[in-house]
Amino acid sequence: MKHKSISYAKWGYIFVIPFFAVFIVFNLFPLLSTFKNSLYEYYKSNGVTFGPNWIGLQNYTKLFSTEVNVGKYFMNTFIIWLMGFIPQIFFSLLFASWFTDLRMKLKTGAYKIIFYLPNVIMAAAMGMLFFTMFDQSGPMTMMLKPFTGGVAYKFFENVWSQRTIIALINFMMWYGNTTIMLMAAINGVDPSLYESAQIDGANPSQTFWNITIPLIRPILVYVLITSLIGGLQMYDVPQIITRNGDAVNRTSMTMIMYLQYQMNIGKNYGYAGAISVVLFIVAAALSMLVFYINSDKDEKKRKKGVK
Incomplete structure (x- = not known):
């Protein structure tokens, strides 16, 4: 007798329904609503709501006009992100290499906890802590007084010192998380590769650049992309440090800060929607x-049929 085979494929679709339901309600619908609002004139003034009135691409035209100078806010965002990300990836790779080196025989459990602790603290709390430390009457300013002729150095009234403090906070909050991910990636590399390299006479530097880096490249790409997206979303730390973004002629105002300014102060929902898009x-x-850029070039050639 022929028995009908049982298919369990439907259960896979059933199990992913909750994810897609939550995604559609809380992510996709607001995203489509933002796209729609960006094409309308929709704002509040003196308690009176104007719109929504269809205006097409006028919000985008205004955003890229010389009057707004949106390039300045993008540049601020990328500069601050780079100032924090470059030391973050450098020290994360350094620590991950040290703590996964079998020759050092380190117990990494305690180090992982210590590295990750700053990430647990709220960004707003870190911002307030550093704002208090580097204020004109703060401890760091008082310590530097003998070196500045007895005059309190105004950290928040200098463009680069202000940006450096913001970047330092971002670095301290995220380098531990990056270190743990890179440690996991390095631990996933086959130890026999390192043993073979050692037998062939490769030094630690050659092993790192020719074995470790190529094999953990997927995690490095993940770290870079997530850090880049997080950098574009910087808000709470620069908001606190720069006093609502107005300090030093808005040289540390990020794009999200400009977006929130339009939402909270101007109540211009259509224009804020254009910024979000x-x-x-x-x-x-x-x-x-x-x-x-970081994808496998050999794999691309194979897909194209190039030998």
């Missing part, structure tokens, strides 16, 4: 660019 497009484009 542009941020989404920029983040998607940069992420795809990073992924393409």
